[in-house]
Amino acid sequence: MTTGVAADGVDETLRPELLVITGMSGAGSSTAAKALEDLGWYVVDNLPPQLIGDLADLTAKAAPALPRVAVAVDVRGRTFFPALNAALAQARARGTRTRLLFLDATDDVLVRRFESVRRPHPLQGAGAPLDGIVEERIMLGELRGEADTVVDTSRLNVHELSSKIITLFGDPGDPQIRLLVMSFGFKYGLPLDADLVADIRFLPNPFWVPELKAHTGLDPDVAEYVLSREGAVEFLDRYTAALEPVLKGYVRENKRYATIAVGCTGGKHRSVAMVEQLSQRLAVPGVVAVTAVHRDLGRE
Known part of the structure; x- marks a missing residue:
């Protein structure tokens, strides 16, 4: 007889939905995270990918339950970031309902955004923002192809991106x-x-x-x-x-x-x-x- 309880003692029906937010730096992950928080999601920013599975298990056991969890992961994690694919596979193997959201934008838009805030790209080093963007796009190429949802934010302002996230991930029963x-x-x-x-x-x-x-x-x-x-x-x-x-x-x-x-x-x-x-x-x-x-x- 199937009980629906995994070996770790967690009822499978109570496992949270896990949304991993990633993508190009400057494409709007912070805006997406804030929109999800407003929808009632439990959001963790810049979590090392190796801890994603543990976070899912921890939130499943929380009282009261945290049914919707989002994790923002990007190249700011430096040496941790390459472990994201393995972490996602591990979370799915543990029974966690997992989705991957990839935020993208064209190179010229990303360059303008970094110039407007006067902050360096995480990977540009001694070069220009475009150098970091090119390197990041190569690094994320495979991950983008595996994403459940890709959102191009090139033509979206912060309000339009928030609306897009609310449409994609809001519960129909959520109040406006x-x-x-x-x-x-x-x-x-x-x-x-x-x-x-x-x-x-x-x-x-x-x-x-x-x-x-x-x-x-x-x-x-x-x-x-x-x-x-x-x-x-x-x-x-x-x-x-x-x-x-x-x-x-x-x-x-x-x-x-x-x-x-x-x-x-x-x-x-x-x-x-x-x-x-x-x-x-x-x-x-x-x-x-x-x-x-x-x-x-x-x-x-």
């Missing part, structure tokens, strides 16, 4: 953007990481209602009081509508995370109630994932 919707109190200072800030101190403060003062915006009575005030629902309707084109623009520009802050005086009543309502309105399954956070709740 993740929002952190945060309540806060102005008297404790603005959230430094907020992308957008709304001020709802135009609404009457439940703090001055004796039977509501000790409660918070999470309490149904406080929430009902806040939402029943003139302008409250109108604000929710119009602010939600105003955010729709903003969020669509964020997605087009591959901004995968954003923080929306809603503030009142102390961050206890009005902003808390509004954030709870706004979070529900903004959440769209498979498109917008929303987490509500109340920064200053409990500080009073």
Whole structure:
């Protein structure tokens, strides 16, 4: 009877998917790695190839599991790099689901990119960037032929490359953007990481209602009081509508995370109630994932 458990004790169905990112220096591996991180992949940069198999086994045993792992490997690894082919074969032999992404670009584009950042090619030595590029292309010729996916980045800017990576390796169930919707109190200072800030101190403060003062915006009575005030629902309707084109623009520009802050005086009543309502309105399954956070709740 087959159990699905390998000799090392790892359930084969729990082994992670391993994506190895390689290719020409300057072709965009850093951009690809960042896009994968935004998709929720566990990314390791410049790992010696000999450790790829061990990393796959380690992440398979992790709790909670890390189902998607990406490793960026390139000629910066110097003497380690030639071992990549053997490491990939070993990982596959151990049952790891492995794919190889090769990023490429034309020589003239790569030369311009190195000149624009004023950094030497890893293999140019005392020569010019083109010398290093030629040597690297010879070194990687066989590896390119074995790649599962080759992406030519010559005509892609960083946003277009990110979109390409998201299309190729994103899960259909991944949200297009993740929002952190945060309540806060102005008297404790603005959230430094907020992308957008709304001020709802135009609404009457439940703090001055004796039977509501000790409660918070999470309490149904406080929430009902806040939402029943003139302008409250109108604000929710119009602010939600105003955010729709903003969020669509964020997605087009591959901004995968954003923080929306809603503030009142102390961050206890009005902003808390509004954030709870706004979070529900903004959440769209498979498109917008929303987490509500109340920064200053409990500080009073």
